[in-house]
Amino acid sequence: MSTILTLGGLVLAAVTVLYIMKLRKRRIQVPFSPLWKQVLTEKKQSSDFWKRLRRLFSWFVHVLLACLLAFALADPHFETEVVQGRHILLLVDSSASMASTDVSGGVDRLDIAKQKAREILDTIGPEDRVMLVEFNNQLRPLSPFVAEASVLEQPLRDISVVATGTSYSEALRFAADSLRDKERGELILISDGSGLKAESIEGFDLGDGVTLRHLKVGEASGNLAVTAFNVRRYLANKLDYELFVRVTSSFDRPVNAEIEIYADGRLVDTKPIQLDANDAYQRFYPSQAVSGERLEARVRLKTTDARDVFPLDDRAYALLPPTRKTTVMVVTEGNLYLEGPLLLNPNLDVTRVTLENYSPEKAASFDVTIFDRVAPKPPATGGLLYFGPPAGEFTPWETTKQVPDPIITRTKKSHPLMRWISLADVNIGVADQWKLRGGDTVVASSALGLPLLVARQEEDRKVVGVAFDVRNSDLPLRVAFPVFLLNAIDFFSLDDPSLVETNQTGKTWSVPMKTESARVDVTYPDGSTASVPVYDGRAVVYGEQTGFYRIASPEVTKTVAANLADNQESKIAPEELNLDKVEIKRDTSALIFDRHDLWIWALLAVLLMLMIEWWTYNRRLTV
Amino acid sequence: MAAEEQFDDAFLKKLEYLYIISKKIASGAIRAKRKTKIVGSGLEFADYREYSPGDDLRNIDWRVFARTEKLFLKLFEEEEDLYIYFLVDTSPSMFLGDPNKWEYAKRLIASLSYIGLANLDRVSIIPFSSKLDGRLPPSRGRAQIFKIFDFLREMEPGDTTSLGEAFRTFVTQNKRRGMAVVVSDFYDPSGFEEGLNYLRYHKFEPLVVQLYDQRELNPNFRGDLQLVDCETGSIADVTVTSAMMKEYVAAFEKFSEGLEEYCTKRQILYFRTPIQLEFDELVLTIFRAGGFLK
Known part of the structure; x- marks a missing residue:
């Protein structure tokens, strides 16, 4: 307060000094003042017409000044300008389709929409109130009704396209509620109208006296979109995977395109496709074998005279589950036939132990335990594969007798253990006659019904038994043997939930996270980060960008993929809003106009005339 | 310009040059110096007049008496040195500005004095304002020029201008008649006529x-001003406009023309010059007019 008083005092003193200086006349020495006095005397005596005219001019200037001031106070405007206070609600669409580049004079549809909004903001008068709302599949009011349009310029600039759909009904309902009981309401929807047909806007009541305008942006409809992209590994062979891609065309004519598959950012495959007008192309691509976990599908238009104006949905992302080696413990006193195929398989992590070194606790950490001619106490978890188990306390099957030279004649070909193999003509020296029980499935047996290969489904595990010593047969010499081993190991891990679901943008995802933390950090595809909560072991993530999201907690890090995958949003053809019983204006008549604040010019003219008057007075032209 | 610089060698050379030029201009560069028009006991016949009792009988022209039987006296021009009095104004108005009229006046007087001295005239310098502010006694001979320089250098500004007062004192103090060169701006509130009349009458x-x-005549000030007379100190509140400046110039012209008309009517040689004009040009103009050397 004291500072203000001090400053005020200084300004007052300075003004006073300047005023006194202005009053003080400059002194000039002259050699002979009688000459000047003579001039002054003559001047006093002269009172001619021109002098009177100059005074008249001075009077006229004063009258003009008064008129200009009155003019400025009246705040006049041209007839084309609306000066009464309006309540303008600007609804700006920022959904994915607004990223379409089918516009002239701007980068994309959103850019044009912003330009239109800015033009409207430029016409905001002192009595107008304006509100800015961004909407896509969600609604985001960026301001209340404000009188100063300049405060909206930055929020308007900050609006950017999000990869989500559009919810017109929600936006319009919000606008109607906001404009209710407001005088001279103007609801201005700036949108491409993409997806309007699919949305039913019923029972919409805008209220009396509210004008609804739809300023449509966008010109074309040509678009290719990857509307579905999934990938999963084969259960049997986890090095390979299969793809599912759906590409939708909204061109009105057939087009050629190419699907490019990227793995960890590297182009690994291209697949040419042809699409009819407004067609959808979908297909599985089996047996894809490339390394990498982050897959990306891009569709590229090859028809040269067509143009895909909406690039945002040309890409889709998917994740392969990480490959993990199956851990296998082999309890044997030595069996080269058995160990050979296991060691050659790179997907297996094989540990060989003798019976003396075996312990069930240790075996419990392995996915599969293979017992070769031994039957100790089995581990609590993991699959069990027995080869010729001797009778004992922990033998899964009770042996009733031994059968020489059995011949495999019956096989259950549909069983996963029998995939790609044939056991015909396998010579077996001697086999055990097992007593089966409930849950046992005979996969291979002799003509007399002697079960030679048995699969058992226990409550929480699977057990496979071979009722003979493989060394006492020619099975190890056959191609079927290593394949059978792999089949058996895959059989144990058949239930592995390895398919990673792809998420859709614009929705809230529940991502399972094995963490104790209440919050986890999310890194979005554009590199930005945020902290999101975890409820019941699931991180709650809302995504508006397509791409890969990295969710990290102190214990675990997970990656999820998100795609637009919205057929309606990919149909980018601009559409007009139509509502029952509500008249909708399509143009900006009486909305966008050049606002001329004439009072400013009047004041400037006053200032100019005051300067002229001051100058002429100072020069004694008008005295 | 400093006083020392004014009267340096270059200036002296210029004076010599002016002297030579002046001799060419003056017809008949005779050694006989100028004579006064005083009629007295000279050798050269001047006029006749009738005899009055008490006149010197030696001057009666008997030849004329023989022809006309009337007594006439022969009058001769009295031959004496010409006295040149430089009456120079030292009032404050002469010192206004830089360069000012005073500097110009000094150089002009120095030039004319040199030529006068070279012609073996007797040159005296008398500064004046409202009174006589000193006096350089009449000197003759070219060597006296340095004395004149010193005198000019040491002159100080005087009081307000009053030609009448000053010249009245002058004529009473100087009985020797001669040429009185008045160098002034003639800014005398009481008028210039009285002073010049004193000279003429004597x-x-x-x-x-x-x-x-x-x-x-063309000042760069405009607007609301206080004009202070540099001599009297009187103040006049004036709003100077361009129109007023024109009127001021007209008033000055009228004042100057009044002075010129006065001089012309009384056969007084009159020269008006701005100090922006080279002084030697003025000197030559004076010679050409024939008033200074005959």
């Missing part, structure tokens, strides 16, 4: 040089 031959400063 048989001096006045030569008037009016100096003025071109900048006085």
